[in-house]
Amino acid sequence: MSVVEAKGVWKMYGKLVANQDISFEINEGEFVTFLGPNGGGKTTLMRQIYGELTPTKGEIKVMGKRPSKMLKFMGVVPQEGKPLDSLTAWEHVTLLGMIKGLSRAEASSRGKELLDKMGINPKTRVDDLSGGSKRKVLIISAIISEPKLVILDEPTVGLDPEARREVWKLLLDMKKDGKTIILTTHYMEEAEELSDRIYFVNKRIMMEGSVRELKGKFSEYYEVLNLDTGEKYIVKGEEIRDFLQRSNFRFEVRLPSLEEIYMRLFQ
Numbered sequence: 089m090s091v092v093e094a095k096g097v098w099k100m101y102g103k104l105v106a107n108q109d110i111s112f113e114i115n116e117g118e119f120v121t122f123l124g125p126n127g128g129g130k131t132t133l134m135r136q137i138y139g140e141l142t143p144t145k146g147e148i149k150v151m152g153k154r155p156s157k158m159l160k161f162m163g164v165v166p167q168e169g170k171p172l173d174s175l176t177a178w179e180h181v182t183l184l185g186m187i188k189g190l191s192r193a194e195a196s197s198r199g200k201e202l203l204d205k206m207g208i209n210p211k212t213r214v215d216d217l218s219g220g221s222k223r224k225v226l227i228i229s230a231i232i233s234e235p236k237l238v239i240l241d242e243p244t245v246g247l248d249p250e251a252r253r254e255v256w257k258l259l260l261d262m263k264k265d266g267k268t269i270i271l272t273t274h275y276m277e278e279a280e281e282l283s284d285r286i287y288f289v290n291k292r293i294m295m296e297g298s299v300r301e302l303k304g305k306f307s308e309y310y311e312v313l314n315l316d317t318g319e320k321y322i323v324k325g326e327e328i329r330d331f332l333q334r335s336n337f338r339f340e341v342r343l344p345s346l347e348e349i350y351m352r353l354f355q
């Protein structure tokens with residue numbers, strides 16, 4: 089079943105085109121990531137999916153309905169989201185859980201469980217948490233009610249590698265539970281680790297596919313690593329055989345990384 093469907097979406101700010109003729113379908117249980125340069129229109133697109141903006145032209149449907157009618161099924165971490173500083177972490181996640189329809193007891197016990205899992209002391213005031221922990225509180229607040237659709241706009245900005253991996257684990261657990269997840273990020277390894285499908289977007293959709301498919305599309309080039317010296321060579325697919333036969337060093341051959349694909353698409 090399609091959870092989000094966009095058909096011919098254009099979003100203009102005055103004369104500026106932020107989204108240009110965007111169409112896609114995201115199915116139940118998929119983890120989809122949008123990648124693209126700064127100003128490429130990702131946040132604008134996310135805000136239309138969670139109903140904060142409406143398309144200038146075209147339409148977006150969430151579970152077949154107008155997004156603003158489906159908010160109770162969504163958990164959102166907006167790009168500029170800020171937690172309520174005066175609450176404790178536990179009060180924060182409990183309150184957000186109750187707003188989304190959980191009973192106080194459910195919100196409180198699930199909130200505590202998630203805070204423990206993410207290594208946050210429930211009794212600490214949000215104001216006194218580190219920037220990374222504040223982001224974790226926002227993420228937990230968005231997912232505490234177990235929404236069917238989770239939208240995260242650059243949720244791991246500013247997190248250290250360990251915290252980022254904790255968030256990945258949380259998201260992968262949600263995916264295992266069958267949730268549909270939409271992410272934007274500038275971290276390629278994050279997209280590679282988590283996504284079933286990736287959209288490269290710069291106003292319009294430039295390319296789409298699973299990590300494996302995207303790498304396949306760019307497999308006219310290989311990267312050859314000289315294991316003796318660490319030197320790297322970019323070799324065309326049709327020349328790789330000859331190149332390796334001529335090489336008198338130990339080598340490793342690999343497909344381009346997502347980052348290399350990104351650089352080739354957007355440079």
Ligand SMILES: Nc1ncnc2c1ncn2[C@@H]1O[C@H](COP(=O)(O)OP(=O)(O)OP(=O)(O)O)[C@@H](O)[C@H]1O
Pocket residue numbers: 101104105106124125126127128129130131132133167
């Ligand atoms: N409220 C607004 N009014 C006018 N222009 C806007 C508004 N919001 C965004 N824009 C412009 O629309 C374009 C797309 O911005 P958007 O924030 O959607 O991109 P993005 O891909 O999310 O960027 P980033 O990766 O930097 O977060 C940019 O040129 C931005 O300046």
